[in-house]
Amino acid sequence: MISPRTHLLTRRRLLAGAAGIAAAGMIRPAGAVLRLEVTEGNVQPVPIAIPDFLGGSPADSELARSISQVITADLRRSGLFAPIDPAAYIEKIVNADAVPRFADWKVINAQALVTGRLTRQTDGRLKSEFRLWDVFSGQQLIGQQYFTTPDNWRRVAHIISDAIYERLTGEKGYFDTRIVFIDETGPRERRVKRLAIMDQDGAAVRYLTRGEDLVLTPRFNPSTQEITYMSYGQGEPRVYLLNIETGQREIVGNFPGMSFSPRFSPDGQRVIMSLQQGSNSNLFVMDLRSKTMTRLTDTPAIDTAPCYSPNGAQICFESDRGGTQQVYIMAAGGGAAQRISFGNGSYSTPVWSPRGDAIAFTKREQGSFGIGVMKPDG
Structure with a gap:
């Protein structure tokens, strides 16, 4: 599960710093500015040059170089950008405020150029600056x-990557995010599962539980630094809330029966889950402010794996009410459910896309597993 991070940084914008950049004759119409558009499955990555950021001292220069390396790795990993080998660079950036020699960058086929600088302030803080340039127009696209x-x-490096990604693709970046996951270690007969968190690129791993209890299905709160997950902490599966800053943990609805498959609402104010009572399980939602639980489904079947649509108006879930596991959608407040998966095999673990235009799912058929995507109307 991936979560956005709260920015703890002071940010300012930089203006285009040199005469001529703002001259009317050098600025192309907005539609002509470099912009990456993904229209089909095959994408030609944008060639982008990311020289080492400049530093005010040897130590700062090394840190500045590390920042530019993280940015390079972020953008390359997205698959939409092709960072150019520094060995091909003609111009050596020595002044972060100067206008680059765009002719030199055109020679090596760079379409975009990132320049930056790192300086240490008197209070010990770091000031990280960067500019993104359109090589063909000679225009500064952003500066912060x-x-x-x-x-x-x-974090600064990831935030800069996000800014570059958003400016060139029109989509929000995801580099300044974290992933919560289950870390499994130990011999096969004594496996230990711990709840853990890390940056999206695998750095800064931190363990949130000690492995004393089995933990499963962690999910981030989209608006606060909380995680919901399932644990066997008291002998029976329960849904828990964990504050990752304070370590405080609490049970979400201590009701008879097994609760599992928790997921937050888009506003982070509710947790939807499955609650098993007898041989069937139904969907319930807990309001985290009032601590009230509302039942959403009431069937003799197994309803589980609920997920909210991005606007919070609907939920998708899996159910065997029709005889086999299939994907259904219904209003977030309950009511009639509509089946949207058909065909051979069983469908499970549906998840709504961030845009709300697709639902991903897993499918099992004749012993084979696959991952697919369908529209919300099936």
């Missing part, structure tokens, strides 16, 4: 600076 403590340098 961030003030933060030295231990946050990786």
